[in-house]
Amino acid sequence: MAEAQSKGVAWVTGAGTGIGRGLAKRLAQDGWNVAASARTAHDLDSLAAQVPGRITAFQLDVTDEKAADATGKAIEAALGPIDLAIFNAGSYFPTTAKDFSVENFRRTVDVNLMGTVNCMGPVVPRMVARRAGHILVMGSLTGFVGLPTAASYGATKAALNSMVEAFKPDFEQYGVTLSVINPGFVKTPLTDKNKFPMPFLMSLDDAVDHIMRGIADKRVAINFPWQMTLGVKFLAALPNWAKFGITRKMIPKD
Numbered sequence: 001m002a003e004a005q006s007k008g009v010a011w012v013t014g015a016g017t018g019i020g021r022g023l024a025k026r027l028a029q030d031g032w033n034v035a036a037s038a039r040t041a042h043d044l045d046s047l048a049a050q051v052p053g054r055i056t057a058f059q060l061d062v063t064d065e066k067a068a069d070a071t072g073k074a075i076e077a078a079l080g081p082i083d084l085a086i087f088n089a090g091s092y093f094p095t096t097a098k099d100f101s102v103e104n105f106r107r108t109v110d111v112n113l114m115g116t117v118n119c120m121g122p123v124v125p126r127m128v129a130r131r132a133g134h135i136l137v138m139g140s141l142t143g144f145v146g147l148p149t150a151a152s153y154g155a156t157k158a159a160l161n162s163m164v165e166a167f168k169p170d171f172e173q174y175g176v177t178l179s180v181i182n183p184g185f186v187k188t189p190l191t192d193k194n195k196f197p198m199p200f201l202m203s204l205d206d207a208v209d210h211i212m213r214g215i216a217d218k219r220v221a222i223n224f225p226w227q228m229t230l231g232v233k234f235l236a237a238l239p240n241w242a243k244f245g246i247t248r249k250m251i252p253k254d
């Protein structure tokens with residue numbers, strides 16, 4: 001029976017489309033019992049139908065702290081202890097000087113940063129008590145250097161990287177692994193909206209392969225593709241005159 005072969009319970013947020021959906025499907029195919037979360041029920045239902053018996057939908061808006069707490073508890077009640085949590089839900093709302101808006105920042109922080117923290121709420125204490133588990137949060141290579149239009153998005157992704165670095169050794173004391181996933185550009189509904197060039201754009205399957213290898217190796221930072229990783233690290237290390245000389249050219253034209 002499927003249950004006997006289960007690798008454990010994995011919770012994936014933002015599982016309705018894109019990277020989260022790809023990961024949820026791959027984990028289920030690999031024998032995990034997957035709890036899949038997003039706001040849009042029909043996306044979750046169509047995902048669950050792709051690997052029957054392995055994926056359970058738990059509809060959730062990650063910005064709702066109480067709902068995130070209740071969902072984490074409901075997953076454990078229904079499926080058992082969460083072994084692997086991939087907090088992937090996120091959104092990109094471009095911002096520029098001309099359209100500066102406090103609301104843009106609030107929405108981005110609410111989903112990308114606080115949405116992740118809200119979902120960690122019910123999971124961290126349980127994993128710490130059990131002295132086992134692996135939590136991954138979804139960063140981005142954009143978090144490594146400030147890039148035009150990504151002021152709010154990059155700020156949340158940099159914050160997630162900082163959070164993982166700070167918590168990592170502390171969580172380790174309790175047998176809990178913490179990782180951050182930092183993709184470059186991956187072809188998903190999110191990047192389909194971008195009008196700017198996306199160097200080294202990857203297929204969803206390739207991105208899922210990278211992430212699955214990183215999970216197996218319990219890597220602290222799953223950065224890919226390597227060309228883009230080198231590029232952003234190089235850009236970040238440049239003196240300001242050279243860095244802004246490059247990023248100035250990335251400002252969208254009216």
Ligand SMILES: NC(=O)c1ccc[n+]([C@@H]2O[C@H](COP(=O)([O-])OP(=O)(O)OC[C@H]3O[C@@H](n4cnc5c(N)ncnc54)[C@H](OP(=O)(O)O)[C@@H]3O)[C@@H](O)[C@H]2O)c1
Nearest residue numbers: 014016017018019038039040061062090140185186188190
């Ligand atoms: N694609 C890339 O190139 C790329 C690169 C670096 C990092 N990332 C990160 O990877 C993650 C996934 O991105 P993607 O490209 O796969 O985007 P996507 O296709 O737009 O998927 C985003 C997922 O998050 C869910 N979501 C959004 N807001 C939510 C909320 N408030 N509560 C719960 N779920 C919510 C969406 O479903 P609902 O709308 O139904 O809730 C959807 O399932 C994001 O964190 C993104 O920042 C992506």
